Amino acid sequence: MPLQGKDAHDAATSAQQDAAAASAPETEEAPFWKRLTLEEMSPAQWESLCDGCARCCLNKLEDWDTGEIVWTAIACELLDEDSCRCRDYPNRHDFVPDCIPLDPKTVRTLTWLPPTCGYRLIAEGHDLYWWHPLVSGDPETVHEAGISTSGRTISESDIPVEEYEDYIVAWPGELPEPEKPKG
Template sequence: MTEHVVEPFWKAKSLEALAPDEWESLCDGCGRCCLVKLEEDETSRTYFTDVACFMLDCVSCQCSDYPDRKRHVPDCVTLTPDLVRSIDWLPPTCAYRLVAGGEDLYWWHPLVSGDPDTVHAAGISVRGRVRLNDRQVGEDDWQDHIVRWPMRVPKQARRR
């Protein structure tokens, strides 16, 4: 007797084919995309800072008012499949980026581990790395907060 194995939705479907609840569940809750980013005019290169959007709860790494975030932060980016494929600032661990590229999710992703805390245990989330938000740090000082870690994969988080 052959056992039929059902592939997880993120392997079986394209980003465009995901149901809204599937789309939302791809977010691992790391909070990296909620960090202030700076773009260099001459090169269009993006730099991350360790300054978070004031809406980010830096302990839970969740938006404090996700359903109504655009009212508070009109330029908050709403990801779409096209946008995921066109922006260069999504972290290399971002599930949207991985699925768009035909890659699997990391072991610590809550959809794989079954535990929303593995993203923190693996050192992926912003928890403990961000202490100030964009209302506490003046825009003129953001360049003093540029960091490289949001675009890196910590050793303990790499594929097993």
């Protein structure tokens, strides 16, 4: 069961510290995301797979005829556009009933999860990217690498639903190739 609020933050921080320690000397065992399945992860490990990009918090539109899903630059009203975190994570379903809780089964069925998503990457047998906080040890690298939605969104509370089509964007579903900083 995923943790929420301060518990999720504390758990993610603890998991990041564990990951940093696990990746240091070669005599240590591999980081948890390389040796455990999604189902085997603890709640703290599960929560720490979220890199904080907030791409999943963008509104999407589905073509009723074709089933095609497209992204918009319109963010959930609860998204803090600077930190790319939910303003009320523990109670988000009270305010946003269509917010989809992620679990191992759901992650494997949602075709719209971004290609950078830690949950999706691990479910598909891939490693996390260098900007992921579990790899970098720094929650800011997801922003520094330009992966997060920071500075690229508008709140859904500012846009009438009839105008959502005017905000269709492709970048959330694309895999960028930011260069890892040298040094």
